């Protein structure tokens with residue numbers, strides 16, 4: 001009886017044995033997880049200062 005694991009991304013039960021994408025169910029979920037890391041989802045959020053939006057001084061010259 002094969003071991004089933006749950007994909008950490010989509011929580012689909014997927015067989016552990018013979019799964020090249022483990023612990024994910026598919027390549028797609030593997031990339032989703034990688035993308036989340038690359039996105040900084042798991043990083044400690046930087047204390048971003050809000051930029052003061054400076055309105056462009058647009059003067060229409062006629």
Ligand SMILES: [Zn+2]
Nearest residue numbers: 007010025029
């Ligand atoms: Zn999945």
